[in-house]
Amino acid sequence: xxRLVNRLFFYFKLYACxxxxxxxxxxxxxxxxxxxxxxxxxxxxxxxxxxxxxxxKVKSLGGWTLWEVIFLTSVHxxxxxxxxxxxxxxxxx
Numbered sequence: 001x002x003r004l005v006n007r008l009f010f011y012f013k014l015y016a017c018x019x020x021x022x023x024x025x026x027x028x029x030x031x032x033x034x035x036x037x038x039x040x041x042x043x044x045x046x047x048x049x050x051x052x053x054x055x056x057k058v059k060s061l062g063g064w065t066l067w068e069v070i071f072l073t074s075v076h077x078x079x080x081x082x083x084x085x086x087x088x089x090x091x092x093x
Contacts, residue, residue, distance in 0.1 A: 021090055
């Protein structure tokens with residue numbers, strides 16, 4: 001059991017380093033940090049407008065309501081941002 005806890009602690013520290021280095025890499029230049037902050041907001045806004053346009057004509061889409069689709073899209077965006085910050089920025093270094 002102790003080996004498992006040590007291994008989990010090791011991976012926790014590793015992911016913490018990935019996140020720290022990823023954020024540092026993004027914030028090296030102010031414009032890069034600004035664009036990384038604005039781009040997901042603009043993308044999510046356009047997706048919400050698209051979803052609202054579709055749901056203005058129908059009540060459900062494949063059994064999914066408006067709020068379920070918005071929730072699914074939001075979870076996708078959070079996972080994408082976490083993955084991008086954690087792994088993709090560290091692939092270039």
